[in-house]
Amino acid sequence: MDKILELETIHDYHSFIGYETLHPLISVIDFSKVKPLRHARKRYGFYAVVLKDVKCGDVRYGKNYYDYQEGTLVFLSPGQIVGNEDTGETYQMKGWALLFHPDLLWKTSLGQKMREYTFFSYEANESLHISERERQTFLNCLNEIQEELERSIDKHSKSIITASIEVLLNYSMRFYDRQFVTREKVNHDILTRFEMLLNDYFESDKPETIGLPSVQYCADNLHLSANYFGDLIKKETGKSAQEHIQSTVINLAKAKLHDPEKTINEIAYEMGFKYPHHFSRLFKKMTGMAPTDYRQMS
The missing domain is CATH 1.10.10.60 (Homeodomain-like)
Structure with a gap:
């Protein structure tokens, strides 16, 4: 059994994938800019919302495997374990991810609402499959967060960033409601x-x-x-x-x-x-x- 890689902070994850850290508590990642990686079993200490743009095979999530398809959103909460055992092979991820640490939400309205976003506790086979229009909405939210991260941090940064995350998560709730209907x-x-x-x-x-x-x-x-x-x-x-x-x-x-x-x-x-x-x-x-x-x- 491979050792589980502990990635407690955003910086830990950036070091793993070779990515620049703009903010210690939040990151928007474009996986096309990430080098090929070796598989690893990872435990995150932060929230992650991952958009898989292309099919990338069977990925282990918890105790099960899930075959990711195009346009799949996966939601991970702190403490969850995801990934495959290291076989020595490398893979190129494609898509986007939003990572944010629980400390970012301290004393914010979003921190008090996180329990409402129950999809962070869904299993991998219950992931959200989004349409092209929904995908664009998701990417627009990521772009707004990224633009704020590229500004100089000031007293308004935290409230603007957390508000943008809340908008993204509220859209995700809407998309899940749509998925419940389409899977009637x-x-x-x-x-x-x-x-x-x-x-x-x-x-x-x-x-x-x-x-x-x-x-x-x-x-x-x-x-x-x-x-x-x-x-x-x-x-x-x-x-x-x-x-x-x-x-x-x-x-x-x-x-x-x-x-x-x-x-x-x-x-x-x-x-x-x-x-x-x-x-x-x-x-x-x-x-x-x-x-x-x-x-x-x-």
């Missing part, structure tokens, strides 16, 4: 598999042995990251994945409440609740009445 059939298939997964789960003994299914459990079984899965379900149905799980739980519990031989506590344990009062609380929240009241009405 795929998304519908995932929703159907999600519903089947929940039905199979509650028909097994897993609720009593494992407990209630989590969003992470469902995402793992559908081979998606939890954030991408949650965003997909929300955009497809208007409800969160957690709300779908809770709705399934309550609908199945309603059927069980028609059986007078089962106590409320027994039903709660069968559904995966560790404590019966948690079941009663959720049932009342979802239906407006306690399980006992619902049973008396049925």
Whole structure:
């Protein structure tokens, strides 16, 4: 197993690729100006948004491999590992990248919003595939940031640069929303598999042995990251994945409440609740009445 190359700062990455550092906390990289590189497994200490302009083979990202195609945007957050083992071969990257360190966002409005950009936690096979028009919008944002970096740094630089990054990330959110729409059939298939997964789960003994299914459990079984899965379900149905799980739980519990031989506590344990009062609380929240009241009405 190759050693993981630790690239904690923007300067560390620049040293790796042979690039000039204009600002210690942010960089716009034109890979056509970068020398051919050898493969390496790298851990970044900064955010990276990478535009791959040409197909460049299978790249390892986390535990999986992904075949990058033209016009692919990849979002990396600090601590993530990306790259292939060093085989001695070199490759020429083509495209662009925006790198920015978390320290740049300290005491900024963007720093407080970064959690909203959930695509930084997506898996590689959930990357953003952009159109030529979207690609040009992305490059325009990079050009504005680069122009600011080439000016002398003054008291306005940080606010202007972070505002430009925020615009780029907001456009990325718009592009992802478009991708969710254009992949409607795929998304519908995932929703159907999600519903089947929940039905199979509650028909097994897993609720009593494992407990209630989590969003992470469902995402793992559908081979998606939890954030991408949650965003997909929300955009497809208007409800969160957690709300779908809770709705399934309550609908199945309603059927069980028609059986007078089962106590409320027994039903709660069968559904995966560790404590019966948690079941009663959720049932009342979802239906407006306690399980006992619902049973008396049925």
